[in-house]
Amino acid sequence: MSVREVDVTIVGAGTSGTYLAWRLAEAGYRCLVLEKDELENLGTRIGPFHMEEEAFERFGIPLPEGEELLHRLETITMWSPDHRNRATARFATLDMDKPAFMRRLHSYARKAGAEILEKVEFRRVIREKGFPAGVEASGSEGDIEVTCRLVVDASGIDGAVRTSLPDSPWIENDPIADLDTLIVYMESWGDLQGEVGADINSFLHFQGWYAPSYGDELIVGVGMPASPEGARKRQQAFAATLPFTGRAVSSTGGRVPYRRPPLSLLDSGLMVVGDAAFLNKPFNGEGVTSAFTACAIAAEVAADALARDDLTREALWPYNARYFRDQGAKFAFLAAAMPAVVSLSQEEIDFLFTVPGIFSEEGTRALNLEYELKSDPATALRSLPALLAGIATGKLRPGSVAAIVKMGMTAATLRKLYEAYPEHPVAFGAWAEKVKPLWEKADAARHGYFRRLLREYE
Numbered sequence: 001m002s003v004r005e006v007d008v009t010i011v012g013a014g015t016s017g018t019y020l021a022w023r024l025a026e027a028g029y030r031c032l033v034l035e036k037d038e039l040e041n042l043g044t045r046i047g048p049f050h051m052e053e054e055a056f057e058r059f060g061i062p063l064p065e066g067e068e069l070l071h072r073l074e075t076i077t078m079w080s081p082d083h084r085n086r087a088t089a090r091f092a093t094l095d096m097d098k099p100a101f102m103r104r105l106h107s108y109a110r111k112a113g114a115e116i117l118e119k120v121e122f123r124r125v126i127r128e129k130g131f132p133a134g135v136e137a138s139g140s141e142g143d144i145e146v147t148c149r150l151v152v153d154a155s156g157i158d159g160a161v162r163t164s165l166p167d168s169p170w171i172e173n174d175p176i177a178d179l180d181t182l183i184v185y186m187e188s189w190g191d192l193q194g195e196v197g198a199d200i201n202s203f204l205h206f207q208g209w210y211a212p213s214y215g216d217e218l219i220v221g222v223g224m225p226a227s228p229e230g231a232r233k234r235q236q237a238f239a240a241t242l243p244f245t246g247r248a249v250s251s252t253g254g255r256v257p258y259r260r261p262p263l264s265l266l267d268s269g270l271m272v273v274g275d276a277a278f279l280n281k282p283f284n285g286e287g288v289t290s291a292f293t294a295c296a297i298a299a300e301v302a303a304d305a306l307a308r309d310d311l312t313r314e315a316l317w318p319y320n321a322r323y324f325r326d327q328g329a330k331f332a333f334l335a336a337a338m339p340a341v342v343s344l345s346q347e348e349i350d351f352l353f354t355v356p357g358i359f360s361e362e363g364t365r366a367l368n369l370e371y372e373l374k375s376d377p378a379t380a381l382r383s384l385p386a387l388l389a390g391i392a393t394g395k396l397r398p399g400s401v402a403a404i405v406k407m408g409m410t411a412a413t414l415r416k417l418y419e420a421y422p423e424h425p426v427a428f429g430a431w432a433e434k435v436k437p438l439w440e441k442a443d444a445a446r447h448g449y450f451r452r453l454l455r456e457y458e
């Protein structure tokens, strides 16, 4: 057994763990990242992925170049299922090679002084007097015992550290349920024939999209709850609606979390970031930049706590408060509201695309860049007669409108509660009791929709 001593142990060298290690190493702390896989393999199961261009500056990451940058995409278009109507927003998204991006992030973290050990798997947190004091891990060269002041779970969707912890109100330790995951299935198509829209094209009804991939190929992908087989069938159903054909050259996929984050992301000596904390964008499951937002806060808070040598829950609490009051509150709203919107029928979504102001360029931009469902009162008022006419003529079911209003109210209440996330752990218990019943309602609505999809595609 080899023994090591560092300030911070980070479990997982994905985008979240590596970015956090980079930031903390830059701040002068000894960081050790443990990765169970080979570093060369990271990102290969995903291949091409997207990041908003403006995020690079925000997170202090140089822009990609050369083979890492596949395409610079200038627009995102949301389409009605019948392809008759669309809303196009102009902002740049970079289509990149994930393995190359991972290699670059690893090199930044190492240059800043972080150490990354590959093929080393986290086993358990070592505790002293109830406080985390390090981790035990095992690798190809034997077992390792690391002593540290802070342990970070950045191990992805299965939350290896989080789920190994004893029951506590501060870090939920339940493993993610199948019904809280979205299977992303993507095919890369060549030999394209027909009319292909420019850049990124998004289809709410199938949680589907197509966009350029490597070379001249095109990714045609969908999200589907829980079932890999269902995801393939949903992708075929989506592909059949497209105004072009192509030959599937390869396919890839994986799981993303699709549920609320744990109500607290930390406890004394512990933090959770990235997919391990379900910090993905609720409208499309992307989780790289949304996790960087949390990692940037976590790095500042941890650096401050390490400088004072105070790693108590109270000292780390600003990570919870700062994350949840801002991005966390917006995501809580979207996570609760989205199922009522995406579960509308194809015909209802087609109809809504014809109502001015519902799907707009500004709305598409605001959703993707600010995580807001924007609708100014004047536009909403103008669209009211058209919406009422839709109900009267059967294009919009009253039940759908009622579900949107009901979940919209739950979502708005959740957002307000998260915007007032407790400043101090002492108020956390009472706050958690207020949000839990609201999440139960939101989860029941989402699970109902997911079960319907599973019946449809299995």
Ligand SMILES: Cc1cc2nc3c(=O)[nH]c(=O)nc-3n(C[C@H](O)[C@H](O)[C@H](O)COP(=O)(O)OP(=O)(O)OC[C@H]3O[C@@H](n4cnc5c(N)ncnc54)[C@H](O)[C@@H]3O)c2cc1C
Residues within 6 Å of the ligand: 011, 012, 013, 014, 015, 016, 017, 034, 035, 036, 037, 042, 045, 046, 048, 049, 050, 051, 120, 121, 122, 123, 154, 155, 156, 157, 160, 184, 185, 186, 252, 253, 254, 255, 256, 273, 274, 275, 276, 280, 285, 286, 287, 288, 289, 291
């Ligand atoms: C098909 C697909 C396409 C996607 N496309 C996009 C996209 O275009 N844009 C976007 O923003 N997001 C996208 N996502 C989501 C994005 O990939 C994730 O949100 C992001 O990778 C999460 O990063 P992470 O570091 O938190 O977790 P991960 O990337 O999962 O990294 C966790 C790491 O921890 C390691 N680990 C796990 N257990 C242990 C252990 N016990 N010991 C040591 N190491 C361990 C794992 O091997 C892994 O390397 C996509 C996801 C999928 C599945």
